[in-house]
Amino acid sequence: MTGGPGATLVLGEALVDLVPVSGDGGVRAAQFGGAPANVAVGLARLGTPVSFAGGLGDDGFAGMIEARLRAAGAGLELCARSALPTALAVAEPGSGETGYHFHLQDTATFRLPDLSARTGGFGAVYVGGLAAVVEPAASAVRATALAAAEQSLLVVDPNVRRDRTLGPDRGSAALRELCGLAQVVKASDEDLRQLWPGADPEETCRKLAAGGRLVVLTRGARGSTAYTATAPPVSVAATPVEVVNTIGAGDAFAAGLLSRLCAHGSFTVHPEPEELRDMLSFASEVAASVCARAGTEPSVPAGT
Template sequence: MNGHALVVGEALVDIVRRAGSEPVEHVGGSPLNVALGLGRLGRAVQFVTRVGADERGTRIVEHLTAAGVALTPGSTSADRTATAQAELDEKGSARYEFDITWDPVEPPMTADVVLVHTGSIATVLEPGCDVVAELVALQSRTSTVSFDPNIRPALIADPARGRARIERLVTLADVVKASDEDLEWFAPGRDPLDTAREWLSRGPAVVAVTRGGAGAVAVCAAGTVEVPAVQVEVVDTVGAGDAFTAGLLDGLWSFGFVGIERQERLRDIGTAELRAALETAAWTSALTVARAGADLPTLAERVAARKVTR
């Protein structure tokens, strides 16, 4: 299918600290990782973001350009590039502290955008979150919409308002991916799968929930599908969920479910087709956690890894 993806959201540098080691910097940001992942998987991608014309911003631009991702005008006009301090525990799981402002320049609409994706900080941090919501609402008329809340509670000053913003994007989305931790924050004390089913009733065709080493589960009109995590030696989990999102979108795109003209087909997706997309996502995530930082795989790397296991 012709056309490209438009990814909207933050780009930053993760300063990763592990006990007993010097900090290491990696390019990151949830939407950036999705844009990078889709680019490495061979998709045409434009990225709406906000970085500075500084050393870290230059590194981000070069990193994306190498993956074939193009930045929209105004994306390099921030005063400084955002950072996230990531503290890794003994299992490689990360805890973050952010230094970020978010005020993107809205790009003009283009007719060949078949997929728009957003999520994370960009959808809840003022003032830019309102620009993102309006852009997604406009693009939803002509594109498949994907949303990953990737919730960072420390950056949500008003939880009720944050939940309302998340709900709005859920209703606009065709595909939602969230972690079980996201859903537990959104609806404390409730089974995450019950929240996923409620979200499905609000408009999406697919709601997928990642559960770390326990794999993933997704709901659609045809039913519920579970897939196990692909077993690898975990280096760290930075970018794992974003890689899953990129893999899921790539899988759905490959199977003919992306684009406004495919919207009804996506709503009628069967469990076998959804399982295939989830397995593609699981492999994309596994290859990412097997190496340091959000270093998402290329299409060739994923194909080669899957052949080895067959």
């Protein structure tokens, strides 16, 4: 993948989720994961050119990850390689959201390249998730994001994860800084409560949007809202679906949103209200395709 005005660079982690097997709580299945990797696969599946830049090891899990990304059509030329193992996330699905216990230290997953010199070659650069707060990846993400904010369209999805290994104070500050740098912020209401405790998520969105950003707030089954500096918020209901799985739904939404931002071969920085409505509806359909079955890879909505 060589980039271009309609291409996205996704920088972040590709790891393995260990997910309970239905009917046998003592058995866990290894599943492709990592929010940025899910977004890269989603973009590729939706036909948006994408290069994924992550850290890949040489174990069997890394081979599985690489095969999944290549099969979807994501470029891997910018990935860093090492002999270290792949990071693991032990998923603990609950009634409201999925919790995780992470095994992150001394893994290939967080040995990310600094791509600050390459951001101008892409229409958009997506960052967020664990790589934004776990060193040594966090330093590479910050440097790349600083460059992308000047040379490209910086898209940030904080994708907050609560875990004692992350250092919540420093991690929250890093994610708040990235949101402040971004031209596009996609965040859940729970993300914003974690990053700006005591503040109403909608008010946080308005403040971020007042700086000229497009801010998209997701609320799971309660739908999504887009905020801009120049127009009233635009809200769309969630696409109805019988939920089988919620892992990766937010990442699928982000991929759908980015794909629609690039619907005309280059990224729209300031969409009109009807364009915003279309973007949110499309992203909701993409997220619903993940919720309707096991796994994290979205389907292209019918009629697209």
